[in-house]
Amino acid sequence: MPRELASQEALERARMQLDIARAGVDEAKQRLELLREGPRRETIEQARAELEAHRAAVATAERRLGYTRLKSPVSGIVEVRLAESGEVLAAGQPVLRIAELDAPWVRAYLPEPDLARVQLGQSAQVRVDGLPGQILDGTLSFIAAEAEFTPKTVETRELRVDLVYRVKIRLNDPQGRLKIGMPADVTLQPQTSSPRP
Template sequence: MVLCLAASTFAQAPASPVRTAEVEQREIAAHKPFVGTVMPIKHAVLGSAVDGRVIEFNYEEGDPIEDGAAVAQLLTNTIELQKEAAQAELAMRKAELAELENGTRTEEVQQMQARMLAAEAQVRYLKARRDRAVELYENRKVTSAEVRDEAVAASDGAEQSYLEAKAAYELAVAGPRIEQIARAKAQVAMQAAIVQELEDRIKKYTIRSRFTGFVVKKSTEVGAWATSGGAIAEVAQLDQVDLVANVPEQDIPYVQLGREVTVAVFAYPGRQFTGKVFSITPQADVRARTFPVKIRIKNEFDGEKPVLKAGMMGNVLLQTGERKTALLVPKDAVVLGGRSPMVFAVEKAPMGEGNVVKPVPVTLGVSEGGSIEVTGPLTPGMQVVTQGNERLRPGQTVNILSAPAGQAAGK
């Protein structure tokens, strides 16, 4: 907008060169700028789940980090030894289970069978000897009762030895009991759980990022003692960011989810970013009566560094009123400095050929891009001066220049 000098009463001046634009009529809505703060869409404080000494820290503040990458490592010597002992015990339990599941070895079965057959042969021999001793004692009276009793006892003992050998052979053929195998499986499962628990504990000694982003803060150093629940580092995801603006309650009904908006960040004058209204928090600040509105913006990168950084401030233009039909003129057409804003409208000269200008007082309304709403005695399609209006006087003759190449007239 330009300042207007007071109209003079000098003699008629030559036609002044100007450029013009048409008065437009279209639907617009009231908009307001709101100041917001750039925030990461994800921010996490990485903490330690266990106590331990920090022996590695792999990143510095500002470094990019991938999902699952190890930020820091705690000392694990003692628990590693416990894990090795538990793994050895597990291997032994698995070997015992495999031995039971495979059953008795063929060689052992054959050995038991041989013992049984030997015991059976011994039974036959001693039984025959017993029968002879009984015959000699009871019928012929040629031997003593002691000899007979000794032969009977030897025969009975051999009978029991045979039964024992036979039972051992049958057990070898049958193999282990189902209950023994089940117990061995339970011991393997229990030991495997112990190993898994130790492995999980070891994992807790490695602090990892759970998403891709940037390390924004270090909370410890190598050699420091980390406590359970204590902070190790902070990671923020910045491939997309949110501009969080607080909008008064009277304007919230007009803010539409998914609406594309323009964001201007103070750190980059003249540079604009495009975002969308991502969310409206349905809980107001009870003191300010404002609602946080998040504008989701796809970040840009300079190499590996994000252009938009957490904590930056910016403006977002949000709709704050109903849409209406209005007259709009380019902002450059408005002349300020007098009693009220005005524009110079172009009309045909009352006598002769050519164009003259007429000042038209207007009331300014909603701004939309390079145009502004005006209220006054204007009609759609009317030409207003956009360039060269600094020193115009009422009724002055003007020469309308054509628009520069590649630019629409009056734009």
């Protein structure tokens, strides 16, 4: 190989390495300049926007996780499970029915003509089929705001076609003799005070 050709190739290689080195120097100068100037405003704003988007996603996930926890407003036992894990429910749809064992009550239906003669706090006597010969004391604790037709579970045919108001009678049962679903008869005691206006 002639010496001139070898020198020509060495020269070309050297020029190419020089160009690469110069490009490296230019790139290093640009990086140095960026470091001296600090990050670009657009980059900072983009990073801030991404941070806020991630924070919003975390807040949404935490809120949704909070919706998956069930908390009962009363102490008691689960009487009926109305939905299973993984089911999609409508807002306000019940998931469980809780029986309040510490505060037993009886649901009864008051005919519309008798509504004017009762008031909250009125005394009641309750006879439970499962406790023959015993009378439990109770207090009228709830009167529905809206009338309804008598439920089919009411035993007398005459009452099934009437408009009635659902009421709750809180019972005193310190011995815990009452069980959920026991049939009962309720007698409201006459009022000692004047009826409400």
